Amino acid sequence: AQTVTQSQPEMSVQEAETVTLSCTYDTSENNYYLFWYKQPPSRQMILVIRQEAYKQQNATENRFSVNFQKAAKSFSLKISDSQLGDTAMYFCAFLYNTDKLIFGTGTRLQVFP
Amino acid sequence: NAGVTQTPKFQVLKTGQSMTLQCAQDMNHEYMSWYRQDPGMGLRLIHYSVGAGITDQGEVPNGYNVSRSTTEDFPLRLLSAAPSQTSVYFCASSAGTGVGNTDTQYFGPGTRLTVL
Numbered sequence: 001a002q003t004v005t006q007s008q009p010e011m012s013v014q015e016a017e018t019v020t021l022s023c024t025y026d027t028s029e030n031n032y033y034l035f036w037y038k039q040p041p042s043r044q045m046i047l048v049i050r051q052e053a054y055k056q057q058n059a060t061e062n063r064f065s066v067n068f069q070k071a072a073k074s075f076s077l078k079i080s081d082s083q084l085g086d087t088a089m090y091f092c093a094f095l096y097n098t099d100k101l102i103f104g105t106g107t108r109l110q111v112f113p
Numbered sequence: 114n115a116g117v118t119q120t121p122k123f124q125v126l127k128t129g130q131s132m133t134l135q136c137a138q139d140m141n142h143e144y145m146s147w148y149r150q151d152p153g154m155g156l157r158l159i160h161y162s163v164g165a166g167i168t169d170q171g172e173v174p175n176g177y178n179v180s181r182s183t184t185e186d187f188p189l190r191l192l193s194a195a196p197s198q199t200s201v202y203f204c205a206s207s208a209g210t211g212v213g214n215t216d217t218q219y220f221g222p223g224t225r226l227t228v229l
Contacts, residue, residue, distance in 0.1 A: 004155075035217070045156075045203060045220035091155060100171060101146075101205075101218060103155035 002027045004094050006104035013082045014112050020067075021077045021107045023092030029053075032096035034068070034075045039089040039106070048090070051075065079109075087111045115139050117221035119204050125227045126194040134189040134224050136204030144207045145187040146218070149173065149200040156203065162187055194228045201225050 003026045013019035025034070036048040051059045051068050058066050063083075067076045079086055092104040120135045138145065146161035148171075158171030162181040176198060178190040187206075191198060202225075205218040 037220075043201060043223045043225075045205070045223075047217055047219075050217060100158050100161070101156075103148075103157075105153055105155045 002029070002094055002096070002102050004092055004102050004104040006092055006107050008107045009105075010108045010110070012110040012112060013079075015082055015084060017082055018078060018080045019082055019109065021079075021090050021092075021109065023075045023077070023104055025073050025075065025092075025094050027073070027094065027096070029096045032094060034066075035093040035095065035101075036064070036066070036075075036077045037091045037093060037103075038086075039091065040085075040087070045091070049077065082111045084111050084113060117204055117206050117219050119202075119221035119224050121224060122222065123225050125229065126191075127229050128195060130194050131190070131192050132194065134191075134202055134204075134226070136187045136189065136221060137185050138187075138204075138206040138219070139185065140206065140208070140219070141184060142206035142208050142219075143184065144218075145181065146171070146205050147177070147179065147187070147189045148203045148205065149198075150203060150223075151200050159189065159202075191226075196228045199226060199228045 005024045032053045034051045038046045038048045049061045049064050063080045065078045089106045091106045094102045117138045143164045147159040148156040150156045157173050160179040162168045165184050168179050201223050203223050204221040207218045
């Protein structure tokens with residue numbers, strides 16, 4: 001069975017600084033996708049970034065980038081130049097060919113001014 | 114495009130009552146799904162559908178029914194609400210379908226349900 005682990009329940013960072021959120025997963029599959037979702041206080045789930053396992057290049061979206069280590073089954077999210085609007089819960093998620101998205105338990109990120 | 118919409122935003126039920134959570138999408142997506150979110154447990158898949166007329170169970174299907182009569186709508190029914198069903202419910206949709214579907218899922222704003 002596939003599992004996703006986020007070992008940091010809470011993190012904090014000062015505005016304009018950089019923070020990295022950790023995610024590890026367990027799978028025997030070779031082809032799969034990984035996602036980071038953001039959930040602000042409004043509760044809506046917002047896609048931050050997506051990584052295809054067959055791609056060696058790490059995905060980037062503006063201030064958000066990932067460090068994808070396939071052999072280590074690690075998928076961390078780096079947020080550069082943190083902004084107050086980045087305050088949210090962040091969920092790591094795993095998807096392969098079963099159409100079932102598997103989520104981690106989330107990391108609550110607080111950005112301080 | 115409104116994207117994925119859910120109604121109601123909030124609902125309070127008494128144990129044993131029934132209700133339907135509505136979900137609709139206007140993106141012509143084949144794949145739709147329902148998740149529940151509980152503190153410390155992330156999101157868990159309840160039911161999903163790969164197209165009109167086709168539904169399947171997810172990780173936590175007990176106590177919930179779904180149907181998919183149209184591409185746009187995917188309602189979730191609670192037949193006899195229990196306190197254990199107090200949760201936040203999210204509907205999601207994506208363009209892909211079938212084995213190999215890895216398209217990005219778009220989430221609705223959620224419904225907060227309390228069962229007394």
